Amino acid sequence: MPKTQRCTTILAIGLALMTGTAMAQTSTVPPSTAPVTCLPEGKDLPLVKPGTLTMSINATIPPTASIDKSGAIVGMNVDFGNEIARRLCLKPDYMNVQFEVQIPGLQTKRWDMINTGLFFTEARAKIMQLVPYSVNSLGLITASGNPKAFKTPKDLAGKIVGVEIAGFEEKTLRNMNDEQVKAGLASMDIRVFNTYGDVFQALRAGQIDAVFASDAIGTYYEKQGQFTKAVTGLLPGSPAAFATADIKIANAVVAALSAMSADGTYQKLMSYYGTATIDKWSAYTGKIQYFYAP
Numbered sequence: 001m002p003k004t005q006r007c008t009t010i011l012a013i014g015l016a017l018m019t020g021t022a023m024a025q026t027s028t029v030p031p032s033t034a035p036v037t038c039l040p041e042g043k044d045l046p047l048v049k050p051g052t053l054t055m056s057i058n059a060t061i062p063p064t065a066s067i068d069k070s071g072a073i074v075g076m077n078v079d080f081g082n083e084i085a086r087r088l089c090l091k092p093d094y095m096n097v098q099f100e101v102q103i104p105g106l107q108t109k110r111w112d113m114i115n116t117g118l119f120f121t122e123a124r125a126k127i128m129q130l131v132p133y134s135v136n137s138l139g140l141i142t143a144s145g146n147p148k149a150f151k152t153p154k155d156l157a158g159k160i161v162g163v164e165i166a167g168f169e170e171k172t173l174r175n176m177n178d179e180q181v182k183a184g185l186a187s188m189d190i191r192v193f194n195t196y197g198d199v200f201q202a203l204r205a206g207q208i209d210a211v212f213a214s215d216a217i218g219t220y221y222e223k224q225g226q227f228t229k230a231v232t233g234l235l236p237g238s239p240a241a242f243a244t245a246d247i248k249i250a251n252a253v254v255a256a257l258s259a260m261s262a263d264g265t266y267q268k269l270m271s272y273y274g275t276a277t278i279d280k281w282s283a284y285t286g287k288i289q290y291f292y293a294p
Contacts, residue, residue, distance in 0.1 A: 041255040042088030046246055047112050053085040054093045055115040056102045060197035061213075063220045063273055064117050067096075076273045080133070080242075081115045083265060087256035098194050100166040103128070106245045113253065114243035117214075119168030120291070124243070129250035129292040132239035133257060133266075135276035138169065140231040141203070141211040141218040148209060150230040158186035162199040162208040165192040172235065173212045203227065216275060239281050241291075250290040257288045 048054045057077055059065045065075040073094055085092035095111055102114050106128060118124070120132050140150055150156065153176055163170045170192060177188045191208055193199045196217065202208045210230065218229035244250040260266040270277050278284055 036087055036089075036259075038089035039087055039252070039255045039259060041248075041252040042090060045088075045090075045112075045249055045252055047090075047249075048109055049093070051091060052093045053081070053088065053090040053113065054095065054111040055081050055113045056097050056105055056111045057081070057094045058099050058102070058116045058195065059094075059096045060195035061117070061217055063216065066197075076269065076275065077115050077117060079269055081113075083260060083269075084242075084253060084256040087259055088252055099164055100194075103243070106243060109245070112244065112246075112249055117240040118243050120239045120241045121168060122293070125291045126294050129244045129247060129290040130241040131244070131250060131253050131257065131288070131290045132241040132281060133278050133288070134240045134270065135236075135278060135280045136238050136240050137215045137232065137236040138172065138212065138234040138238070139215045139218045139229050140234075141200075141213060141221060141227050142209070142230045143203060143206070144226065144228050146228045146230040150210060152231060153234070154180060154185060156180075156188050156210060158188070159209040160189045160191060160207070161210050161212055162191045162193060162202050163212045164196045164199060165194060168238070169212055169214070200227070216273070219274065237280070237282050239278060244290075247290075247292070250292070254288055254290055261288060 057065050057073065059067050059073045059075070063075050065073060065077040068074045073096060078094070081094070082092050097105065099116065102116060102118070105111055106114055118130070119136070120130050124130060140153070140156070142148065142150055148155075148159070157180060161173065163173050173188075173190060177190065181187050191202070193202065196213060199211050199213070200221065203211050204226070215229065215232050218227070218232065221227040222229050242253055244253060257266060267277065278288065
């Protein structure tokens with residue numbers, strides 16, 4: 001039987017919510033000062049708070065979102081959220097929560113949009129509108145230098161692997177493990193954590209052998225000289241998406257991203273963070289759009 005263990009650290013915040021008013025957010029990329037005309041799609045939206053685009057975010061995953069030394073939330077997701085709100089002439093507000101509460105919170109209208117790099121899946125597109133905006137791949141991150149010489153996912157047989165709870169990565173890792181067990185390999189010892197910040201603390205402490213996460217996270221930590229990307233490019237082409245629970249809000253997000261693409265702001269942000277643009281997705285239709293098939 002596959003092994004599973006849920007782990008927490010003293011830094012885990014449980015299910016408590018921290019509002020954007022209590023936690024500041026700043027743009028990593030210098031914000032655009034060019035005037036914009038309020039997009040008509042931003043009018044009369046059914047928002048949680050009038051005049052404000054309230055977004056859930058998980059600020060534990062640099063470079064997409066993390067908390068800097070001043071206590072502000074920074075990263076690519078913040079830069080995108082700020083610019084989308086600006087195009088709609090709305091105030092951006094962020095609720096920093098663990099991943100596992102983000103979809104339920106959207107469905108119960110605690111926030112207007114999930115802005116945490118949610119992986120696109122057809123199952124998720126049945127319960128909410130998904131707006132893909134970047135292309136990801138997954139990888140294995142190890143202690144610096146890859147001391148256990150991992151080369152393929154098969155090398156994880158019998159090893160302790162950490163992953164954030166309840167996300168696409170956990171489901172993918174479990175499916176991968178199931179297939180390897182069927183092929184006769186030893187089961188991975190999968191440890192799930194509340195946040196990727198907790199996962200990497202465990203890796204740093206030597207409590208796990210590897211982390212299963214996006215390549216972008218691995219690249220960030222490798223540049224910091226902390227860890228090593230042992231295996232990269234797994235499941236290439238899995239897009240990250242914004243998520244909404246109202247079609248009017250989805251249309252507004254699409255309009256803002258389309259305007260950003262038209263004037264080059266979208267491309268500049270993606271280039272700054274070294275992330276592949278959505279046109280690299282095999283299912284890209286030639287325009288930014290939302291997907292929803294209940």
